[in-house]
Amino acid sequence: MSYHSFLLEPISCHAWNKDRTQIAMCPNNHEVHIYKKEGSNWNKIHVLKEHNGQVTGIDWAPESNRIVTCGTDRNAYVWTLKGDAWKPTLVILRINRAARCVKWSPKENKFAVGSGSRLISVCYFEQDNDWWVCKHIKKPIRSTILCLDWHPNNVLLAAGSCDFKCRIFSAYIKEVEEKPAPTAWGSKMPFGEVMFESTGTAGWVHGVCFSDSGNRVAWASHDILPFKSDPAQTFLTSETLPLLCVTFITENSLVAAGHDCYPVLFVYDSNKAALSFGGKLDVPKQSAQKGMTARERFQNLDKKATTDSKEAVLESLHKNSISQISILNGGKARCAKFCTTGMDGGMAIWDVKTLESAMKDLKIV
Amino acid sequence: MSKNTVSDRFRKVDVDEYDENKFVDEEDGGENQLGPDEAEVDSLIRSYPFRNLMGALQAVLKNPPINAKNQNVKDRAEGLVLKVLSSFKASDIEKAVQSLDKTGVDLLMKYIYKGFEKPSDNSSAILLQWHEKALSAGGVGSIVRVLTARKTV
Numbered sequence: 001m002s003y004h005s006f007l008l009e010p011i012s013c014h015a016w017n018k019d020r021t022q023i024a025m026c027p028n029n030h031e032v033h034i035y036k037k038e039g040s041n042w043n044k045i046h047v048l049k050e051h052n053g054q055v056t057g058i059d060w061a062p063e064s065n066r067i068v069t070c071g072t073d074r075n076a077y078v079w080t081l082k083g084d085a086w087k088p089t090l091v092i093l094r095i096n097r098a099a100r101c102v103k104w105s106p107k108e109n110k111f112a113v114g115s116g117s118r119l120i121s122v123c124y125f126e127q128d129n130d131w132w133v134c135k136h137i138k139k140p141i142r143s144t145i146l147c148l149d150w151h152p153n154n155v156l157l158a159a160g161s162c163d164f165k166c167r168i169f170s171a172y173i174k175e176v177e178e179k180p181a182p183t184a185w186g187s188k189m190p191f192g193e194v195m196f197e198s199t200g201t202a203g204w205v206h207g208v209c210f211s212d213s214g215n216r217v218a219w220a221s222h223d224i225l226p227f228k229s230d231p232a233q234t235f236l237t238s239e240t241l242p243l244l245c246v247t248f249i250t251e252n253s254l255v256a257a258g259h260d261c262y263p264v265l266f267v268y269d270s271n272k273a274a275l276s277f278g279g280k281l282d283v284p285k286q287s288a289q290k291g292m293t294a295r296e297r298f299q300n301l302d303k304k305a306t307t308d309s310k311e312a313v314l315e316s317l318h319k320n321s322i323s324q325i326s327i328l329n330g331g332k333a334r335c336a337k338f339c340t341t342g343m344d345g346g347m348a349i350w351d352v353k354t355l356e357s358a359m360k361d362l363k364i365v
Numbered sequence: 366m367s368k369n370t371v372s373d374r375f376r377k378v379d380v381d382e383y384d385e386n387k388f389v390d391e392e393d394g395g396e397n398q399l400g401p402d403e404a405e406v407d408s409l410i411r412s413y414p415f416r417n418l419m420g421a422l423q424a425v426l427k428n429p430p431i432n433a434k435n436q437n438v439k440d441r442a443e444g445l446v447l448k449v450l451s452s453f454k455a456s457d458i459e460k461a462v463q464s465l466d467k468t469g470v471d472l473l474m475k476y477i478y479k480g481f482e483k484p485s486d487n488s489s490a491i492l493l494q495w496h497e498k499a500l501s502a503g504g505v506g507s508i509v510r511v512l513t514a515r516k517t518v
Contacts, residue, residue: 143388164515202514202515203513222513223506223509223510223513224506237471237507238506238509239503240506241505241506241509
């Protein structure tokens with residue numbers, strides 16, 4: 001487990017490059033900073049300044065080495081590395097509200113942007129005119145799209161929105177790909193078709209994630225954590241503060257994190273078709289319990305009206321809500337390391353093996 | 366000055382009603398939900414004052430008028446729940462909360478917060494005791510679910 005505090009401002013969003021030596025992130029302003037790991041230090045090597053509003057989403061395509069960023073200025077830029085500098089290309093999204101999240105598709109020939117104008121822009125590169133063109137998915141979205149995730153077949157897109165629903169859309173663009181094979185979610189997939197729409201949640205959907213095979217999807221809603229594995233749908237009511245981001249680390253296990261400042265493991269049992277709480281993943285505090293003198297007890301009672309010796313300091317690694325989780329090694333099938341960034345400006349890298357050995361009854365199926 | 370500044374009726378127009386992008390909740394049928402059965406709950410409270418208070422709690426949490434359009438149904442249900450909650454002894458509250466399942470605890474939390482909205486006499490103190498026990502059973506998550514629920518009890 002390593003924790004690096006980048007700055008005092010929250011990290012709005014982050015993305016890693018292919019070999020995980022560089023991280024691009026937005027320090028809650030209009031810029032994107034790229035840091036490179038040299039030894040044990042993180043050095044800022046590039047600053048990408050083009051947006052006029054806060055950058056809300058960054059995604060780094062591992063194979064083609066392009067970065068796409070989107071911001072509250074209603075624009076998205078695709079950055080390519082030319083020599084030693086990143087050059088931006090504007091993408092016209094045709095939205096009239098802020099863009100909220102962006103994701104490259106698995107084959108990196110298109111990307112999707114979720115926005116506050118109640119639509120998803122799916123953009124692809126048109127060779128003839130040498131620019132990025134976008135198509136809109138509008139129906140039946142009724143509020144801001146907060147999060148997106150692509151299915152491994154490069155066509156299906158899961159979107160979580162503020163109208164309390166998580167939907168799976170088809171983002172099939174006939175100009176750049178052939179017809180997809182039938183999947184667990186359906187076989188006819190024209191552009192914009194809703195393959196699945198969730199029911200039963202009453203809160204905003206903050207995070208959504210497909211499993212590695214694409215047959216399962218989990219989303220973190222403000223009130224519960226639902227999970228759908230065709231054909232069963234199950235959910236887990238959380239006893240903690242709402243979760244903001246969720247990701248699969250194996251086909252049956254999820255890690256989610258949110259306002260409680262520590263990541264949590266959930267395990268899905270396919271025999272019982274039930275999701276269960278696996279354990280709290282955090283550094284166990286090694287602090288010694290020192291005895292309280294009578295004077296300290298009285299002081300506590302006087303100042304804080306409490307007899308506890310617990311300090312009002314969070315014991316978790318992150319000191320503020322965790323807003324994004326990303327997988328570093330192993331993919332979504334056998335994740336070995338994942339990274340979390342949060343509103344405390346820090347980034348923590350978690351190693352699954354050490355977590356498994358540290359917490360004794362933790363089982364990652 | 367000029368004549369057309371006399372009328373101010375335009376100030377009373379609710380602009381949001383005419384917004385074509387206005388979010389309208391889906392309407393689920395609420396006609397069948399009449400709220401807990403008053404006679405059943407009363408009899409359970411009165412007959413065996415100690416043993417069947419648990420039964421009274423289960424009965425009063427049945428049939429919550431979540432979608433009912435009629436405000437009276439909701440008020441009556443709230444009053445009934447408050448009656449049952451106040452007839453418990455302080456030491457029995459914890460056992461009663463343990464006997465509820467997860468949805469029951471969530472529903473109890475909803476009624477508790479509804480009760481906070483209209484305090485009367487001693488109701489807040491009793492509700493706070495119930496709140497403490499329900500919180501230890503349901504966790505902070507149950508409060509989040511009360512706050513995010515669009516269909517209130």
